[in-house]
Structure formats: structure tokens, C-alpha cells
Amino acid sequence: MNNSDGPVWPSIAAMTESAAERFADRTAIVDGGERVTYERLYAEARGFGAALVAAGVEPGDRVAIWAFNCREWIVALLGLYQAGATLVPVNTRFKGREAADILRRARVRVLVTVTEFLGNDYVAMLRDTGEPLPDLHTVVIARGGPSGSAVPWGDFLARATGDDLAEVDRRRAALGPDDPSDVLFTSGTTGTPKGVLMTHRRTMGVGADWVSMTGLSAGDRYVMVNPFFHMFGFKGGILACVAAGATMLPQPTLDVDRVLGQVAAERVTVLPGPPALYHAILEHPGRGRYDLSSLRVAVTGAADIPVELIRRVRDELPFSAIITGYGLTEAGTASSTSPDDDPETTATTVGRPRPGFEIRVVDASGAAAAQGEVGEIVLRGPTTMVGYLDDPGATSAVLSEDGWLRTGDLGSLDERGCLRIAGRSKDMFIVGGFNAYPAEIEAMLLEHPGVLQAAVIGVPDERLGQVGMAFIVPREPGLAEADVLAWCRDRMANYKVPRSVRLIDELPLTESGKVRKNALEARAAAERSG
Structure with a gap:
């Protein structure tokens, strides 16, 4: 599959149907003790789509998924497309108020979520905010115990009728490459997250190109660590596997x-x-x-x-x-x-x-x-x-x-x-008129035999405007800040050398594995004000 030529299917819903035909008996998902074939996955997705139709979801309506990587996430994703709906994934690290903001701004109609993940009940977290969500009319519990008026997964699927399944088939046939497919909100590590609007053609293009880039095929077995709410896990993960017929092994954490x-x-x-x-x-x-x-x-x-x-x-x-x-x-x-x-x-x-x-x-x-x-x-x-x-x-x-x-x-x-x-560009800092790039300095720090991980930020300096501060996870006890600075002075241009080093146990990371530079900046600011 060549991304420049575009995907061969008119929609993600059609791609899912095609996968069921081409890879019917191949294992699509391994999740715990469950093994699901592509034929069964399509049937479950079609059933979920029919349940959305029964719940009043119309083509173009938005359905959110706020859950860890699991079989139900995949079924809900592929199923919402059968109903002609648009995906809005929600970051599993979000608190109730952050999630409510996404649901409100995207005018989400149905939310698929969990009530037991890392000690969190997402339904309760939303309820506790007291935030009005006038568009949200149905909450489905994919995993976990009951919570308020939310509908358990099995009960939701049971709502679908034969007429709803027939409507799903009509909607799948009508769905085209330029219809909206997903709204992914940017990570929001700084500022307010923005909703990135994509179409079926664009989103399938990412998955199809991922297949071409990696040589992914029906014989591959793919461990999915990247969270599904992220582009990497969703498009380079689920959709790439469906396009190629590979086996998905979702990881909750x-x-x-x-x-x-x-x-x-x-x-x-x-x-x-x-x-x-x-x-x-x-x-x-x-x-x-x-x-x-x-x-x-x-x-x-x-x-x-x-x-x-x-x-x-x-x-x-x-x-x-x-x-x-x-x-x-x-x-x-x-x-x-x-x-x-x-x-x-x-x-x-x-x-x-x-x-x-x-x-x-x-x-x-x-x-x-x-x-x-x-x-x-x-x-x-x-x-x-x-x-x-x-x-x-x-x-x-x-x-x-x-x-x-x-x-x-x-x-x-x-x-x-x-x-x-x-x-x-927001991470770059200027030291006495010289541009300093954290990624470059971090790469050099990692050449130090005692440095396991490193992150660099710019902090205010009266003389130079800004200077570097390095946060370092040592490879073993005994690493001295002064020794790191001396090592840097021998190997880096003066403006690149961090003016201070902080030894820490671990770097703060986002769910998608990026260093949360804003958390380090907040720590540095607290030091200055303290």
C-alpha cells in the first residue's frame, strides 16, 4: 500500500469489512484469555454500531472513548465507524474536568469508558466535576463495575435490533473518504488542547503508509504499548493492523x-x-x-x-x-x-x-x-x-x-x-544571543557513562537572559552534579553547558512517553520563588 496513491477503501468501515473477508480466520486480537478472529471482530463492531444506531446516534455524531488499551476499545472504534460516527479519544491521564472540557467542546453524544483503571472511576470523575454536558446522552461502561446511570457493555449491545443492523449496512455503504473520521485533541502539555479534525481518507492514509513503512503483514503479531487515544496507537496501531491483517495484543499500561x-x-x-x-x-x-x-x-x-x-x-x-x-x-x-x-x-x-x-x-x-x-x-x-x-x-x-x-x-x-x-520551538532557549536546543544537549548528556536519562530546559538568568538546567536520572548512585558540569564543559560549547544540574529518580512523562517539560519548568520556577 502506497500512501501517495491513497487507501484502496472508501472508508474505515469498508476497510474493516474487507479485513473480515480477507483474514476471516486469522486472530485479530489477543487480550487476556480471549482470542478474537477478524470475522468475529467485524461482527462485534457491526453489533456495536447497531447499538449506537439504537441509541439515536446519527452519521457525523461524535463518540468518545476514554479507556485503556483493550479489546473493547478496538470494537468501539471500528463499530462507531459502522454507524457513520466520528471518534473523539480522551487521554487516560486526564482528570474529570479536563475530560469534561473535551466532551463539551466536541459535543460528544456517547462516551465509552471504564470504571476501574489505576484506581480511577472515570464515570464518577466526570460526575464529580458538576460540569454540564448537554450533548452527552449515553455513557457505556466497557470495563469495570456499575457507576450511576452508565450502561454496562453487554446491556448496551443488547439494544441493537435487526433494523439497526440493516441501518448500519446502509450507513457503511454511504460513508465516503472525505467524511469526518476523528477529532484528536493535541496533548495539551502546554496551553489548551486543540481538536485536530481528520477525514477517512487522511486517517486511513496514515495506517496504510505505516504498513508500507514497516512491511506489516498478516503474519505479524503486534504488541500495542502506545495508547490508543494517541495517533501512534490508533492509526499506526489499530488501523495499520486491520489494513494488514496483523494480530493486535493491546497493553493497558x-x-x-x-x-x-x-x-x-x-x-x-x-x-x-x-x-x-x-x-x-x-x-x-x-x-x-x-x-x-x-x-x-x-x-x-x-x-x-x-x-x-x-x-x-x-x-x-x-x-x-x-x-x-x-x-x-x-x-x-x-x-x-x-x-x-x-x-x-x-x-x-x-x-x-x-x-x-x-x-x-x-x-x-x-x-x-x-x-x-x-x-x-x-x-x-x-x-x-x-x-x-x-x-x-x-x-x-x-x-x-x-x-x-x-x-x-x-x-x-x-x-x-x-x-x-x-x-x-517553544523549548529552544537563547543563551547570550546563541540558540540552544534541548534535544541536542540531552543527546550529548546521554554519552556520559553515569547518565541514564536527561531532560534540559531553559531558565531565566540575569546576565545571559536564559541558561540551561539539566534534570538527570543517574545510572547508579554516586553521580555528582559538579562532575557532570565539568564533563559538559570539556565537550560542549560554553552556551550549551547547563548552568545547573538536578539529580532525580525519574523524569515526568506523558502517557505517550514524552517528557513533560512543563512539569520540570514548574519545579524550576518553584525553586526560584522558594
């Missing part, structure tokens, strides 16, 4: 022992994830007890992938294809390395544009930056968003009329056209 056990027991071949996943596997003291020889494909991506991490994955784990890529909610996967790239390219770049994509690096005036010079990454391609939900001002600020998207990310292009990520 990042439990390294569970992941390693499943790799060995299920002969897992595909294990994508954030850098934190591979770091945890590499550092796991019992890694040698597990047979990981079936692993074939590793895929990771972030603005701050440590170079040393990629080198260790290549040297210490059995993957034959290690791919790094660059993507964002507003555009899908825009660039990637290829399995036959040399180790240095895979370790230090995020590769070349994916089929159909154009990538430029521009300076502050909007002109093309010189080769190797850092500037803002702008791009356009077949999976770029329609726009931000109900926010034409924010849309026009980043998306031009001819389809060029300002990403807010900083990078440079080398002589081969490979993209190197320097970080987020």
Missing part, C-alpha cells in the same frame, strides 16, 4: 515484565513504542530470561530520541528493522528512516519524507534555511489535517491555503534530504 512475557509466549514480531519503552527493556535486569528472538520491527519517534538509545537497541536487541520517524497529530507520519539505512542515519535522523510528503526547513522570515541550519519544519502531504475543530483562527495560523503546515518543531536537512530534529 507499560508493564515491561508483561510485555517481555508476551513477546516470548506469543512470538511477537512488531514492538513499536516511545523511547521510554526501549529504555525500560534495555535496563530490565531479567531481560535475558525471555526469548525475544521473534522480534522483527522496532519503530519509535519523538523530538528528543536519544542517539545512544537507538545505538543500544540496534546492538543489544534482535530487531532486523529499526525505524525512527517523525510525526504529529496534525499530519500523521511525515518522515522515516528505512530498514536498510546505516546505523548512523537511523540514530541521528528521522529520515526522509514519506510518499506524498514535502518537508522544508525555514528561517524566521519564512525563507528556506541553509543546508544544515536549524529552522522551523514546515510540511504538506496527503494526511495533513483538515483544520482545528471550531477554531479557524488557530487553523489559519499554522495551515496555509495551499496546504503547508507550520509544525512548531525545529530541525535541519542534511545533504541527503534527511531530517534532523532539534526540538520544539
Whole structure:
């Protein structure tokens, strides 16, 4: 499947039907003791879609899923498309007020959620906010015990009638590539999350290109650590597997022992994830007890992938294809390395544009930056968003009329056209007139033998305007802040050297594995004010 040619199906609903025909007896999902074939998955999705019809959901209405990775998440996702509805995923880290804000702004009609996850009852959390949600008329409990007026999963499915199933079939036939498919709200680590509106063509394009990028096939078994509410887990996970007929093994949380056990027991071949996943596997003291020889494909991506991490994955784990890529909610996967790239390219770049994509690096005036010079990454391609939900001002600020998207990310292009990520424009800080890029400094810090993880932020300085502060997780006890600073002075230009170091037990991470820089900034601000 070639992303530049576009998906071969008119909609995600049609793609699901096709998967049931092509891969009928193949295992689609392994979740706990349950094994679900593609034929059964389609039947369950169709039944869920019919239950939505019975609940009064109309084509284009929005259905939210606020739950951990599980079989029901996949069924609800594929089922809502059978009813012609639009997906709104909700971050499992959100508190009640944050989730209520998303549900209200997206005018969600039905919510699929759980009542028992990491000590949280999401239904109760919503109820306790007291926030009015005038559009929300049905809450379905996918997993967990009863809560208020929410409907248990089985009871909800039982509402569907033969007429509702017939209506589902009519809606699936009527659904087209330019109909809305999903509204993913950006992570919101800073500012108010924005709803990224996509269509079936664009969203299927991300999944189809992921198949092409990785060589995913019906024989693959895919452990799904990336949360389904995130583009990586939803489009590069569920939809890629449905397109290829691969087996999905959803993981509720990042439990390294569970992941390693499943790799060995299920002969897992595909294990994508954030850098934190591979770091945890590499550092796991019992890694040698597990047979990981079936692993074939590793895929990771972030603005701050440590170079040393990629080198260790290549040297210490059995993957034959290690791919790094660059993507964002507003555009899908825009660039990637290829399995036959040399180790240095895979370790230090995020590769070349994916089929159909154009990538430029521009300076502050909007002109093309010189080769190797850092500037803002702008791009356009077949999976770029329609726009931000109900926010034409924010849309026009980043998306031009001819389809060029300002990403807010900083990078440079080398002589081969490979993209190197320097970080987020909001993360860059200026030290005495010199631009300092946290991702670059973090990569250098990770070369220190005593540094396990590192994150760098800019903090105010009376003389220089801003200077770097490094938060470091030591590899073992005994690492001294003064020694790290001395090591940096020997290896970095003066303006890159952090002026202070804080040794911490762990870095604060988002659910999708990114460092929460705003949490570190808040800690630094508290120090200054204290």
C-alpha cells in the first residue's frame, strides 16, 4: 500500500469489512484469555454500531472513548465507524474536568469508558466535576463495575435490533473518504488542547503508509504499548493492523515484565513504542530470561530520541528493522528512516519524507534555511489535517491555503534530504544571543557513562537572559552534579553547558512517553520563588 496513491477503501468501515473477508480466520486480537478472529471482530463492531444506531446516534455524531488499551476499545472504534460516527479519544491521564472540557467542546453524544483503571472511576470523575454536558446522552461502561446511570457493555449491545443492523449496512455503504473520521485533541502539555479534525481518507492514509513503512503483514503479531487515544496507537496501531491483517495484543499500561512475557509466549514480531519503552527493556535486569528472538520491527519517534538509545537497541536487541520517524497529530507520519539505512542515519535522523510528503526547513522570515541550519519544519502531504475543530483562527495560523503546515518543531536537512530534529520551538532557549536546543544537549548528556536519562530546559538568568538546567536520572548512585558540569564543559560549547544540574529518580512523562517539560519548568520556577 502506497500512501501517495491513497487507501484502496472508501472508508474505515469498508476497510474493516474487507479485513473480515480477507483474514476471516486469522486472530485479530489477543487480550487476556480471549482470542478474537477478524470475522468475529467485524461482527462485534457491526453489533456495536447497531447499538449506537439504537441509541439515536446519527452519521457525523461524535463518540468518545476514554479507556485503556483493550479489546473493547478496538470494537468501539471500528463499530462507531459502522454507524457513520466520528471518534473523539480522551487521554487516560486526564482528570474529570479536563475530560469534561473535551466532551463539551466536541459535543460528544456517547462516551465509552471504564470504571476501574489505576484506581480511577472515570464515570464518577466526570460526575464529580458538576460540569454540564448537554450533548452527552449515553455513557457505556466497557470495563469495570456499575457507576450511576452508565450502561454496562453487554446491556448496551443488547439494544441493537435487526433494523439497526440493516441501518448500519446502509450507513457503511454511504460513508465516503472525505467524511469526518476523528477529532484528536493535541496533548495539551502546554496551553489548551486543540481538536485536530481528520477525514477517512487522511486517517486511513496514515495506517496504510505505516504498513508500507514497516512491511506489516498478516503474519505479524503486534504488541500495542502506545495508547490508543494517541495517533501512534490508533492509526499506526489499530488501523495499520486491520489494513494488514496483523494480530493486535493491546497493553493497558507499560508493564515491561508483561510485555517481555508476551513477546516470548506469543512470538511477537512488531514492538513499536516511545523511547521510554526501549529504555525500560534495555535496563530490565531479567531481560535475558525471555526469548525475544521473534522480534522483527522496532519503530519509535519523538523530538528528543536519544542517539545512544537507538545505538543500544540496534546492538543489544534482535530487531532486523529499526525505524525512527517523525510525526504529529496534525499530519500523521511525515518522515522515516528505512530498514536498510546505516546505523548512523537511523540514530541521528528521522529520515526522509514519506510518499506524498514535502518537508522544508525555514528561517524566521519564512525563507528556506541553509543546508544544515536549524529552522522551523514546515510540511504538506496527503494526511495533513483538515483544520482545528471550531477554531479557524488557530487553523489559519499554522495551515496555509495551499496546504503547508507550520509544525512548531525545529530541525535541519542534511545533504541527503534527511531530517534532523532539534526540538520544539517553544523549548529552544537563547543563551547570550546563541540558540540552544534541548534535544541536542540531552543527546550529548546521554554519552556520559553515569547518565541514564536527561531532560534540559531553559531558565531565566540575569546576565545571559536564559541558561540551561539539566534534570538527570543517574545510572547508579554516586553521580555528582559538579562532575557532570565539568564533563559538559570539556565537550560542549560554553552556551550549551547547563548552568545547573538536578539529580532525580525519574523524569515526568506523558502517557505517550514524552517528557513533560512543563512539569520540570514548574519545579524550576518553584525553586526560584522558594
